[in-house]
Amino acid sequence: MKRIAYRAFGEPATVCQVEEVPEPAPPGPGEVLVETLVFPVNPSDLLRIEGKHRQKPSFPAQPGSEAAVRVLKAGSGVAGFSPGDVAVPMQTESWIQRRVVAASSLLAVDQAADPQQLSMLRGLPGTAWYMLEDYAPRERGNWILQTAANSGVGLSLATLARERGLRTVNIVRREDAVAAVKAAGGDAVVLAEPHDTLAERVLAATGAARPMAAFDAVAGPATRAIAACLADNAPIVVYGLLSNLPCEITPQQLIFQNLSMVGYSLPAAIAKRSPEAVQKDYMALSRLVASGKLRIPILATYPMIAIGTALRHAAEGGRDGKILVLANA
Secondary structure (H helix, E strand, O other): OEEEEEOOOOOHHHHOEEEEOOOOOOOOOOEEEEEEEEEEOOHHHHHHHHOOOOOOOOOOEOOOOOOEEEEEEEOOOOOOOOOOOEEEEOOOOOOEOEEEEEHHHEEEOOOOOOHHHHOOOOOHHHHHHHHHHHHOOOOOOOEEEEOOOOOHHHHHHHHHHHHOOOEEEEEEOOHHHHHHHHHOOOOEEEEOOOHHHHHHHHHHHHOOOOOOOEEEOOOOHHHHHHHOOOOOOOEEEEOOOOOOOOOOOOHHHHHHOOOEEEEOOHHHHHHOOOHHHHHHHHHHHHHHHHHOOOOOOEEEEEEHHHHHHHHHHHHOOOOOOEEEEEOOO
């Protein structure tokens, strides 16, 4: 049986290796033996391997924040999962072919959904879902704004906002990203630069309606630019750091527009909800995947033995689509 491991922080394609490890023991009470079908390479995975993430593992470390798995065997007392079921694990360290996990750590999903799409369900659509739940206006027809709209979270947010009856202003950095955002359900797509005219261009796109909330994955000067577009009392939800720069905002924007800025973490959003509520939310998301309404572009898939190539590809900038690894290919 194979897994991916690393024994020191560094460049992911260099430090990560494929290792042979023993097969897991049979599942005990309340546990299931699962086979990993596919896992994505996420930015958070790369940060952890590089040692730049807040969470630091002990070595040897096994990466992985997401996956889609198939149940092979269920231990005694397990209800809700049977051999053959596809599920989404909440546990990390997912870059391994087979493992035993607590049944309570698995999310049940629509069995008609594509496992490759399900492998990305927890992080990308999940982030968009809970940001909208916690910070988007409730009234249909209102506008919201987001940066990095062609990212996996951004495309999910555009789709899910439309499902809620909200309209989105989607900020992108490249003209060739516009079509994908519109296909995902984005109402208006605006280029990020020049920053000093962003508000004028956003208000032209919305018919002078100011967005009631903003979701920012870029930070840096982009934060100040989007603040100028917003309605009074709007939250700016910062969930990414693509610019690697501090968020910029003026005191006048904070004071006279009464804006608020909050940091957003998916684990924290999940932790404040009951397991039953989280299960219900992710089942709803998986049904949108099964229906074809919710889809994340996939740029390339690799077998586990080509993990170095997959990691190099995932580290490239300007990609349109996720890099996935087929654990048993």
